Amino acid sequence: MALSDKQRELIEEIGIYHENNGFQPAVARVVGLLLVSDKPELSFDEISEALNISKSATSNALNMLLNTGHIEYTTFSGDRKRYFKIKSSNWRDLFNKKMDDLSALNDLLKRVLEVRKRESPAYDVQLRSFISFLDYLKQQLPSLIEQWEEKTRKERA
Amino acid sequence: MALSDKQRELIEEIGIYHENNGFQPAVARVVGLLLVSDKPELSFDEISEALNISKSATSNALNMLLNTGHIEYTTFSGDRKRYFKIKSSNWRDLFNKKMDDLSALNDLLKRVLEVRKRESPAYDVQLRSFISFLDYLKQQLPSLIEQWEEKTRKERA
């Protein structure tokens, strides 16, 4: 598992990114490694050694990522190892998760309006406006995706 | 500082939401309280008492939120207290932060393509596609916002 300095650096940066998104450090590094490594599929031991983390940490990280659908693995007959790789469908999921998170926020904010009793409705104006924007965004997103698909279709032609 | 059960509940839920977005628990609860409370502005002591957190935790939370531009305060002559409230401009900022985060991810992914040496370009197809989508989204967002503003302008008329 030869990794250039640039690769190691990027693994850490991707690691920190995913840490900030709620992943455990070791889990986040595994994602980084699988993204950045020249080989698209890595074995348990390759991961453990490349990142210099214990077998337990590796096991924990891989199972967590398998359970959450971030990675998957392939096998080869006559080889007992599993080879782990990023689930490529995961990009869309990852984006959807971000959008779901905004949606969750929006639900909370709608409840804020229901629950608090402010003297004047003036206090609610900004909040209502933000809620309305998030609703609009959510509604428009599908057609935005369609437009993008249309555009890429044309570009390939 | 009378808070209904529903208000307390919502403060916790908003708290958990913001914890998941990287805020410290106490900080996240302060945001929840300022959102949910009937009074739009609360003093240091009111916050400390309503959330049942120490003065140091309160001080820490308020200063952190002031520094990051999430809250601001007003004062009244003849009253030494500061009254803290959510910065309403903050909604747009909060959304922008989410988008910036996606943008940061996109930058990392572009670097992934530069750094790794995959045998076949086939491995890069999905990733390139996701990058292209994020670029498109970023580019389209301003006009999406404009459209929404246009729509709300019409609705008010």
Added chain:
DNA sequence: TATTTAGTTCAGTAATTTATGAACTAACGA
């Protein structure tokens, strides 16, 4: 059947994060 491989499990610890309480400061008001 014995050995190696590919992991898993879990108790314990290291590291990190978060909150407390007590002592302090700075400004105001009596």
Added chain:
DNA sequence: TCGTTAGTTCATAAATTACTGAACTAAATA
């Protein structure tokens, strides 16, 4: 000038999180 108010600061404690190493399992291979 003395007390009170409105906080701040910091050492420390408590809680939580993340990782390790050792012992284990289950299947495959010799």
